Amino acid sequence: MKKYLLFLLGLSLFLSSCSKNNDTQLAEEIAENVSTPEAEIDVTVQNFMWQTMNTYYFWQSDVADLGDYRFASYDDYVSYLETEEDPGTFFEEKLLYTEDRFSFYSDDYKELTQSFAGISKSNGLEFGLSLFVDSDDVYGYVRYIVPNSNASTKDIQRGDIFTGVNGTSLNLDNYIDLLFGDSDTYTLNMAEISNNVITNTDSEVTLTKEANLTENPIYINKVLETGGKKIGYLMYNGFTNEFDEQLNDAFGEFKSAGVTDLVLDLRYNPGGSVNSARLLSSMIYGTYTNSVFLKARYNAKLQSEFKDTDLIEYFADATDNNTPINTLGLSKVYIIATRSSASASELVMNGLDPYLNVIHIGTTTTGKNEFSVTFVDDLDNGNVYDPDREDNINPDNHWAIQPLIGRNENANGFSEYTDGLTPDISLSEDLSNLGVLGNLDEPLLAKAIAEITGTTAKMDFTVDMPVKLVSSSKMFTKIKDNMFMDIKKPLNLKINQ
Structure with a gap:
């Protein structure tokens, strides 16, 4: 492939496959209609998705619907595109390899490309989510706060714990809607750790997501x-x-x-x-x-x-x-x-x-x-x-x-x-002792320093409350x-x- 490839390779390969089948009429029809297939529903997005995945997808040969010989005719191809009206569902259910954990789509390419530049709509609170022992209940712990964000102006810091949003306790069924739903503003119901037990408090912190927050990595x-x-x-x-x-x-x-x-x-x-x-x-x-x-x-x-x-x-x-x-x-x-x-x-x-x-x-x-x-x-x-x-x-x-x-x-x-x-040296973060990032006594950094200096650290590296990570912000x-x-x-x- 040349350095400056400007044509969709999938199309050329698809046409090549058709030619091998002596179906030149099909090849010509697809070429004429590849960008604007005529269908009973608008399948512009589905067409774009299929052509791209047929060309570039790492597991293209493992997904039957992406096969170069998948369709017998142009009408067969269009009918396939019409089988799912929602492009997101079409992408996830028809085009992805079963073991693919990471491919995804966006209905707004501008928002996606901005995120790659560190720009997003966010309140600036970066947190992890963990499970209570033997429970589906979820709690969050603050990892760090993005400077110049909404969260940076509130009374919340690394190591703080929250167990609910807007008065509703978090669990595996609701945490996505409560924390990552359509509402830009929510109130966290805070908790504290005492003797390795998380206990709710009366404290609340209200945060608002703001557009175009840039995070310096x-x-x-x-x-x-x-x-x-x-x-x-x-x-x-x-x-x-x-x-x-x-x-x-x-x-x-x-x-x-x-x-x-x-x-x-x-x-x-x-x-x-x-x-x-x-x-x-x-x-x-x-x-x-x-x-x-x-x-x-x-x-x-x-x-x-x-x-x-x-x-x-x-x-x-x-x-x-x-x-x-x-x-x-x-x-x-x-x-x-x-x-x-x-x-x-x-x-x-x-x-x-x-x-x-x-x-x-x-x-x-x-x-x-x-x-x-x-x-x-x-x-x-x-x-x-x-x-x-x-x-x-x-x-x-x-x-x-x-x-x-x-x-x-x-x-x-x-x-x-x-x-x-x-890891060469196994050490989990301890929710009861997260420490201050960058300080000499922050446990993971302290462990690295002990390895570098060769000194026996006085610090006890016992982890009393290891994170059972569910997800993160x-x-x-x-x-x-x-x-x-x-x-x-x-x-x-x-x-x-």
């Missing part, structure tokens, strides 16, 4: 001087390429300060840009532009169109703005990662593993090793979303799909971590735990992981 970057070491600590909460320059600046500060060790905190980082993951890894390891960071693997149809060199991405020596990478050139890195660490977070850990000693502190990660791309109804650009082609997107179709289209391997060819990456954003590849070659695609 660089939540904390500081130099810790302890035990005779200069340790860089970076809490990074999302791979957002709009902040790559600031990320590089943070490493410049580490380098100027003479940092010799690094603790990279990805405990709440669900993923994002593959390119940001590549740049971050280069800042940690080095600017070795001949060293393989990842090798992409696509479905059989796409894979056969590539040269091997087209599938490889190397470590970087500059950002996309041509700013030289500030690298620490480390041989060992300490990474805090948990069940909430996914996709691009795992990519950094896996991509660095062949080159340096990655010490994983925390719990087993999510296990998302596939990447996705944002697709919109722009046939002449292969339906790949390009912000410079907004005027070319079908104005009658605002839908986008974010299907998994490939899998990233590291330099050793390893990518089999669908069950998650297991980040899983109800548009981006969720998506990994998107925005590397421009070999397909000039914007891809996410």
Whole structure:
């Protein structure tokens, strides 16, 4: 496949399949009507979805309805599109592989693409959700608060507990509607922990979601001087390429300060840009532009169109703005990662593993090793979303799909971590002692520092109330735990992981 593919490959392959069947009339009919099929109901979105998934979907060959020989005639194809009037249901029930946990759709591509830039409608409260012991009742615990958000102006902080919304107790059946429903304003019913027991209080906190809140993923970057070491600590909460320059600046500060060790905190980082993951890894390891960071693997149809060199991405020596990478050139890195660490977070850990000693502190990660791309109804650009082609997107179709289209391997060819990456040092967050992020006595950071300095910590690392994670606030954003590849070659695609 050429670098600047601009036609929907699925169409060409579909037509090729038809030609092999000597059904040239069918091929011509599909070609003439591919963007505007005539049907009794409007199937513009369903048509866009099928064509895209038939071309790019990683499991295309495993989904019978996406087969190149699926339809006997054009009318048969249109009738299939008409079988489900709701595009979202069509996507989920007819086009997805049964084991696909991560592909999704959006009925508003602008809202989706803004979320990849860290912009969303939010009250700024980031929280986890856990289950009471032997119960379907749910409680929330505050992880952190986004600066300059509505929550930042309220009396609520990390470690606070809530058990209800608007006077209704949370459980597995209602927590989604109560916390992530249509209402922009809700009141949290607060609780407290005493002797490892959660007890409701009379306290309430009212929060309001506000449009266009931007979250800087660089939540904390500081130099810790302890035990005779200069340790860089970076809490990074999302791979957002709009902040790559600031990320590089943070490493410049580490380098100027003479940092010799690094603790990279990805405990709440669900993923994002593959390119940001590549740049971050280069800042940690080095600017070795001949060293393989990842090798992409696509479905059989796409894979056969590539040269091997087209599938490889190397470590970087500059950002996309041509700013030289500030690298620490480390041989060992300490990474805090948990069940909430996914996709691009795992990519950094896996991509660095062949080159340096990655010490994983925390719990087993999510296990998302596939990447996705944002697709919109722009046939002449292969339906790949390009912000410079907004005027070319079908104005009658605002839908986008974010299907998994490939899998990233590291330099050793390893990518089999669908069950998650297991920690070298197992330590769960303790709800009775979450600590202050960035402080020397925050348990997970304290454990990393003890490993770096070689000193026996006086701190007791016993976990009295481990989290039984149900979900988190980040899983109800548009981006969720998506990994998107925005590397421009070999397909000039914007891809996410």
